[in-house]
Amino acid sequence: MNAATQPRPQSRPQRDEAYNFAYLDEQTKRMIRRGLLKAVAIPGYQVPFGGREMPLPYGWGTGGMQLTAAILGAEDVLKVIDQGADDTTNAVSIRRFFARTAGVATTERTPEATIIQTRHRIPETPLQADQIMVYQVPIPEPLRFIEPSETETRTMHALNDYGVMHVKLYEDIATFGHIATAYAYPVTVDERYVMDPSPIPKFDNPKLDMSPALMLFGAGREKRLYAVPPYTRVTSLDFEDHPFEVQKWEHNCAICGSQDSFLDELILDDQGTQSFVCSDTDYCAQRVNEGREGQ
Amino acid sequence: MYVAVKGGEQAIDNAHKLLAKKRRGDTTVAELGVEQIRQQLPLAVARVMTEGSLYDEELAALAIKQAAGDLVEAIFLLRAYRTTLPRFSASLPIDTSSMQLNRRLSATFKDVPGGQLLGPTFDYTHRLLDFTLLAEGEYPGPQGKPDATVEACPRVLGLLAKEGLIKEEADTGAPVADITREPLEYPASRAERLQALARGDEGFLLALGYSTQRGYGRNHPFAGEIRVGGVEVWIEPEELGFPIAIGAIEVTECEMVNQFVGSATELPQFTRGYGLAFGHAERKAMGMALVDRSLRAGEYAEEIISPAQQEEFVLAHCDNVEASGFVSHLKLPHYVDFQAEVELIRKLRKPSKEQAQ
Numbered sequence: 001m002n003a004a005t006q007p008r009p010q011s012r013p014q015r016d017e018a019y020n021f022a023y024l025d026e027q028t029k030r031m032i033r034r035g036l037l038k039a040v041a042i043p044g045y046q047v048p049f050g051g052r053e054m055p056l057p058y059g060w061g062t063g064g065m066q067l068t069a070a071i072l073g074a075e076d077v078l079k080v081i082d083q084g085a086d087d088t089t090n091a092v093s094i095r096r097f098f099a100r101t102a103g104v105a106t107t108e109r110t111p112e113a114t115i116i117q118t119r120h121r122i123p124e125t126p127l128q129a130d131q132i133m134v135y136q137v138p139i140p141e142p143l144r145f146i147e148p149s150e151t152e153t154r155t156m157h158a159l160n161d162y163g164v165m166h167v168k169l170y171e172d173i174a175t176f177g178h179i180a181t182a183y184a185y186p187v188t189v190d191e192r193y194v195m196d197p198s199p200i201p202k203f204d205n206p207k208l209d210m211s212p213a214l215m216l217f218g219a220g221r222e223k224r225l226y227a228v229p230p231y232t233r234v235t236s237l238d239f240e241d242h243p244f245e246v247q248k249w250e251h252n253c254a255i256c257g258s259q260d261s262f263l264d265e266l267i268l269d270d271q272g273t274q275s276f277v278c279s280d281t282d283y284c285a286q287r288v289n290e291g292r293e294g295q
Numbered sequence: 296m297y298v299a300v301k302g303g304e305q306a307i308d309n310a311h312k313l314l315a316k317k318r319r320g321d322t323t324v325a326e327l328g329v330e331q332i333r334q335q336l337p338l339a340v341a342r343v344m345t346e347g348s349l350y351d352e353e354l355a356a357l358a359i360k361q362a363a364g365d366l367v368e369a370i371f372l373l374r375a376y377r378t379t380l381p382r383f384s385a386s387l388p389i390d391t392s393s394m395q396l397n398r399r400l401s402a403t404f405k406d407v408p409g410g411q412l413l414g415p416t417f418d419y420t421h422r423l424l425d426f427t428l429l430a431e432g433e434y435p436g437p438q439g440k441p442d443a444t445v446e447a448c449p450r451v452l453g454l455l456a457k458e459g460l461i462k463e464e465a466d467t468g469a470p471v472a473d474i475t476r477e478p479l480e481y482p483a484s485r486a487e488r489l490q491a492l493a494r495g496d497e498g499f500l501l502a503l504g505y506s507t508q509r510g511y512g513r514n515h516p517f518a519g520e521i522r523v524g525g526v527e528v529w530i531e532p533e534e535l536g537f538p539i540a541i542g543a544i545e546v547t548e549c550e551m552v553n554q555f556v557g558s559a560t561e562l563p564q565f566t567r568g569y570g571l572a573f574g575h576a577e578r579k580a581m582g583m584a585l586v587d588r589s590l591r592a593g594e595y596a597e598e599i600i601s602p603a604q605q606e607e608f609v610l611a612h613c614d615n616v617e618a619s620g621f622v623s624h625l626k627l628p629h630y631v632d633f634q635a636e637v638e639l640i641r642k643l644r645k646p647s648k649e650q651a652q
Contacts (some may be wrong), residue, residue: 089627099465
């Protein structure tokens with residue numbers, strides 16, 4: 001689909017009665033909601049939960065899907081994005097799954113959605129207080145690539161022992177002059193737990209801080225969930241003399257001309273001619289509707 | 296203008312249709328029936344039931360058909376179905392001592408009470424392609440003795456236990472967790488470990504078990520006993536108060552005998568590793584038994600230095616549904632993260648201010 005096409009308003013589809021509402025049985029959904037309540041009560045803490053096998057492969061959003069299934073109501077309006085776009089194949093697949101098993105209305109418009117399940121992006125359009133973001137998380141443990149053992153990392157979280165993370169960031173600065181992490185950039189939630197914000201680009205990290213929306217994170221294969229409640233302080237790890245900063249582009253979006261959204265790089269021909277377009281297709285389409293355009 | 300992997304809806308529908316067509320193959324050849332798979336590919340069915348954690352030959356055969364013979368995909372299909380099923384009851388422990396044996400062997404004794412029973416096995420076949428199978432034929436099996444009687448076949452390791460030569464395994468009566476309902480946390484109990492290994496990938500457990508034989512966590516295994524056959528499954532519904540048999544299943548059980556040099560408080564004795572699989576699945580049961588024993592290193596105060604001895608390493612990576620899902624997710628678009636990395640690499644490659652001066 002061209003990003004400039006009008007999103008189609010979708011009416012509520014027919015639910016497949018062969019499955020329970022939103023696929024999971026009610027007991028499982030209750031178990032997940034209990035886990036979510038704990039996660040909201042302890043922001044950034046990874047709550048183990050009895051993750052179920054979903055009919056999609058692990059690593060393809062099963063954690064996010066289980067959380068969405070647990071919180072979804074018949075009146076909800078669901079938006080699903082992958083890489084910021086509503087029409088990437090896996091986003092289409094997950095949106096269809098809930099349209100079929102829950103019969104809920106779906107949308108591509110960020111402000112219309114009550115639940116937004118996402119992989120790798122936070123929408124550019126600011127979120128509102130009545131919205132819930134559900135993140136698909138591959139590896140929930142921010143310390144995993146420093147310490148492979150789960151037993152060890154749980155102890156480190158319990159003891160607030162995050163020295164190794166700061167050492168890793170310091171080593172980056174000593175080697176490269178910058179912190180060499182571009183996505184899944186670790187954050188501190190409410191001045192306590194260090195959390196992996198899922199593989200969003202660090203460009204999106206500031207959107208987590210004091211967001212009016214509830215943020216839920218689900219890792220299906222690793223059987224962990226965690227949360228950032230609304231209006232919670234979320235700070236990206238940095239140093240006083242090397243403050244956190246986000247990516248900037250020298251280009252504007254070729255479609256809508258945006259100067260401040262996250263841009264995907266397209267290679268147009270064999271000579272490597274580049275073009276840049278918004279990764280958030282809904283944001284881009286709305287700007288075009290407002291009459292903006294690129295060069 | 297060019298837009299990357301987008302416009303998915305039609306593509307997904309078409310991909311499903313193409314897959315169905317590829318699975319069917321040449322329509323001038325008769326379609327494969329689920330019952331044919333069940334009857335004629337019993338070892339594939341056994342593997343799918345074991346790693347899919349669901350004993351249902353027909354559904355496993357259906358999964359194999361639907362997966363076009365991809366067994367890991369078939370295991371995934373069966374798992375995704377299993378997760379939707381209600382739990383009526385936990386069965387009583389199956390009694391493999393009273394198994395209706397199809398095959399039984401012990402590598403530790405020349406003869407054992409009840410005898411050795413070779414049964415249907417690839418062992419001792421010469422692996423020469425049998426071109427007669429290109430045509431259809433009759434395979435009536437050997438002549439049976441109508442007057443043959445079944446002798447009692449006590450467990451081989453039980454004979455060692457009578458002499459106190461092997462570590463006793465006792466049921467503590469503690470409630471057994473269900474790793475498909477509750478998250479696995481480390482350190483896991485042995486029951487949880489065995490559940491994870493029973494669902495674990497045959498190839499992974501085979502390779503890890505093999506690694507212990509080659510010295511990575513060596514523990515001197517002997518195949519104490521392997522038995523394959525039918526066992527009854529009993530449940531005891533609360534409202535009845537007495538057990539009832541609900542059917543019979545075929546299982547493969549392997550008990551490995553391993554050395555233990557003893558410690559300050561214990562005399563040297565043999566220890567065991569345990570493997571159990573649905574259907575006829577010896578390779579799986581043996582791999583599982585080797586890895587079960589190597590994961591007990593801590594229990595026997597052995598030095599934990601090799602992958603097969605490390606519980607988190609083994610249990611976190613033995614599940615092929617998890618592993619293939621996470622590896623295959625690399626096929627999903629990652630261009631946002633990749634873009635972030637490209638920007639970072641470009642930034643890192645720019646000469647720093649000091650170098651530029």
